[in-house]
Amino acid sequence: xxxxxxxxxxxxxxxxxxxFVVSIGMHVFVYPSSFAPSGVxxxxxxxQSLTGVNAGVFIFLINLPLLTAAxxxxxxxxxxxxxxxxxxxxxxxxxxxRMGLYRYHAEGEQLLAAVFGxxxxxxxxxxxxxxxxxxxxxxxxSIIQKRMPHCDVERIISLVSAGIVAVSFFVYxxxxxxxxxxxxxxxxxxxxxxxxxxxxxxxxxxxxxxNAECLKRDILEELQHxxxxxEAKGLYSAENKQVIFCVVNYRQIPNFFKIxxxxxxxxxxxxxxxxxxxxxxxxxxxxxxxx
Numbered sequence: 001x002x003x004x005x006x007x008x009x010x011x012x013x014x015x016x017x018x019x020f021v022v023s024i025g026m027h028v029f030v031y032p033s034s035f036a037p038s039g040v041x042x043x044x045x046x047x048q049s050l051t052g053v054n055a056g057v058f059i060f061l062i063n064l065p066l067l068t069a070a071x072x073x074x075x076x077x078x079x080x081x082x083x084x085x086x087x088x089x090x091x092x093x094x095x096x097x098r099m100g101l102y103r104y105h106a107e108g109e110q111l112l113a114a115v116f117g118x119x120x121x122x123x124x125x126x127x128x129x130x131x132x133x134x135x136x137x138x139x140x141x142s143i144i145q146k147r148m149p150h151c152d153v154e155r156i157i158s159l160v161s162a163g164i165v166a167v168s169f170f171v172y173x174x175x176x177x178x179x180x181x182x183x184x185x186x187x188x189x190x191x192x193x194x195x196x197x198x199x200x201x202x203x204x205x206x207x208x209x210x211n212a213e214c215l216k217r218d219i220l221e222e223l224q225h226x227x228x229x230x231e232a233k234g235l236y237s238a239e240n241k242q243v244i245f246c247v248v249n250y251r252q253i254p255n256f257f258k259i260x261x262x263x264x265x266x267x268x269x270x271x272x273x274x275x276x277x278x279x280x281x282x283x284x285x286x287x288x289x290x291x
Contacts, residue, residue, distance in 0.1 A: 011130055015084045018123050022134070023056075023092035025120020031055065032103040033113040035180035036168035037121055038161040038188060040136030042181070046164075046171045056093030060086060063135040070139050073146055081132035082139065085124075089134075110176070114183040121184070122191025129196055137161065161185060203253060204273040205246045208232070209266045212242035218259045219244075223252055247273055 026041060034049065036042035044058035063086045070079045104113055124134035133139060141157045165181045172178075209215060212229050219227050227246040234241055248256055253270070260268050 011081060012084055014126060014130065015081050015132070016088050018126050018134075019085050019088035020092055021120050021123045023089050023096060025117045025123075026055065027093055027096040027101060027103065029104050029113040029117035029120070030184070032105050033110045033117075033180060034172050035110075035114065035177040035184065036164060036171070037117060037181065038164065038185045039134070039138070041121065042161075042164040042168065043136075046168055049171060054094050054097050056090040056097075059093065059135075060090040063139070066135065066139045070143060073143050074139075075131075078132050078142070081127065081130060082135050085127060085132065086135045110180055111183065114180040115187050118184040118187025119191055122188040122195070124188075125192035125195030128192065202247050202249050202273050203270050205244075205248065205256060205268060205270045207244040207246075207260065207266055207268045208241055209244065209263065210239065210241055211263050211265070212244060214263060215244060215259065215266070218262070219246055222259060223248060223255060225252075 022041075026037070026045070030037055030041075030045060031048065036045045040059060040062050041055075043062060044055040047053070047058045048055040067079060067083055067086065070082070104116075106112065127134050128138075133142065137157050137160045140160070141154075144156060165178055165185070168181055169175065169178050207215065216227065216229070219225055223246075225246055225248055227244050230243045230245070232241045232243045233239065246256075256270075257268075260266050
């Protein structure tokens with residue numbers, strides 16, 4: 001129970017922090033530069049420009065029916081944290097306007113506003129990693145995916161975002177605003193993608209050989225890494241082969257190639273691997289083997 005409570009308050013704190021960062025990006029960079037970011041934030045920005053009513057109000061009002069629908073369809077955890085995010089990002093945006101917080105008004109340098117606005121909004125990737133979202137089209141996408149798993153949800157979200165950007169041309173009346181929106185969305189997606197990737201990255205080697213025993217010894221003793229061997233057969237020669245899978249860090253790439261160079265008839269290639277979990281404890285494995 002204590003662990004669950006601690007996890008809940010930790011997640012709420014992270015959610016509020018993300019809302020704080022996004023609201024700063026919207027207030028300081030996006031709104032004074034007159035362009036629409038992606039999703040509900042873009043709709044709110046345009047409505048603020050047309051009516052003069054603070055965008056925080058529209059973010060809350062647009063998300064309210066979506067969150068209500070999500071409550072009956074999606075997981076409660078997803079909805080609860082998304083509610084926290086929506087409420088706090090709306091309150092923060094209202095607060096910054098009331099405080100008269102600084103806004104970036106550099107004429108001719110609006111590209112910087114789009115870049116930094118995208119970086120700030122990209123922080124919502126933390127919400128996705130928590131199993132929640134920043135609301136808006138993400139909720140729509142999640143509901144569609146729940147009801148129709150075969151649908152390409154990412155394409156639907158992209159089409160909705162593209163539609164919002166297209167509408168912004170008629171709101172702001174110039175192509176420059178549309179281009180700034182495209183830049184902001186691109187940066188936002190790159191930052192989100194970076195956040196969603198595990199902080200641990202490595203290289204996955206795959207070797208095809210008929211001398212797996214020698215390679216096995218070198219990999220275990222020199223690199224102190226585990227590996228997986230799969231029996232295989234050559235398509236052309238029909239000879240028995242072994243395929244070795246081994247995940248190492250980037251600094252060990254040269255050492256791995258030195259090992260491979262010692263043996264003939266070894267075909268090897270490697271690719272980047274993300275989301276690495278678990279460890280091979282060489283010393284612990286040795287103790288278990290000798291016990």
